[in-house]
Amino acid sequence: MEKVTSVEEYIEKHSLFKNELELLREIINSTELEETIKWSSPVYTLNNKNVIGLGAFKHHFGIWFFNGVFVKDEKKVLVNAQEDKTKALRQLRFQTITDIDKNLVLNYVKEAIENQKLGKELKPKRHTKSLSMPLELKDLISDNAAFKTSFESLTTYKQREYCEYISSAKREITKQTRMEKIIPLVLQGIGLNDKYR
CATH class of the missing domain: 1.10.8 (Helicase, Ruva Protein; domain 3)
Known part of the structure; x- marks a missing residue:
């Protein structure tokens, strides 16, 4: 997989959802988040901390919230991509441009920003095996x-x-x-x- 170096390049590469990704990007860029590329995908940060990311896949596209577990999700639209594995990450998935509710997206993004400012972060737990000595x-x-x-x-x-x-x-x-x-x-x-x- 070749490395993506800009958000424009990422969107071009996922041309199936080009208009949809541009719309989400526009909503996100209306906030104070800083746009960057990490892991060959668009990631939006606040004080160098990952807040959200933009992603396109085979059958859907969307936004992932790095600490989405703290977003209230009153509309019950956030998805845990891997139950029992993923602890903090949540996704807001769409299949078409008509699925995008601009106000809802903006509200969820703003809440994620506020949570980041408050320092809400789920730290991964280290699994330590006890030392079994022969x-x-x-x-x-x-x-x-x-x-x-x-x-x-x-x-x-x-x-x-x-x-x-x-x-x-x-x-x-x-x-x-x-x-x-x-x-x-x-x-x-x-x-x-x-x-x-």
């Missing part, structure tokens, strides 16, 4: 103070790599061989896969 590693940590200090100074990601490396060995002899391999690496503060990064 018994062999626990024993080594409790018996060897230098190893314990070095292991605890590694990032959680590197600790997890070592735990999975030992746990994934099926045979006891393989676990022992792997334990012998990791001891000097951990003592040097090196991650298991650092040489590949």
Whole structure:
């Protein structure tokens, strides 16, 4: 997919909805939002924060609201594109130019701007897996103070790599061989896969 460098180019590329996109663009540009291109699509920002975007697809076009979850949506027109996956993003979809209610679009855009000014933002939650440490590693940590200090100074990601490396060995002899391999690496503060990064 070739990179789009301007809103005009984006609209030309989606000529099926050319007039529709131009109308939405006109409505959005009547506000204080700044027009830019991100991810090869028109995105409108306020103080460098993404507020809304303009998009055209095979069977519809519309506006997406980056923090649309906070828009009141009294008319029940906003769509969550991927239930259970998309948390904040909401879309206002259209199929023809006659579907566009200028006042409704402007009101929703203005509310999104106001929400941005108020700092309403849904921050993605980081999913942290608990560290499942194999018994062999626990024993080594409790018996060897230098190893314990070095292991605890590694990032959680590197600790997890070592735990999975030992746990994934099926045979006891393989676990022992792997334990012998990791001891000097951990003592040097090196991650298991650092040489590949």
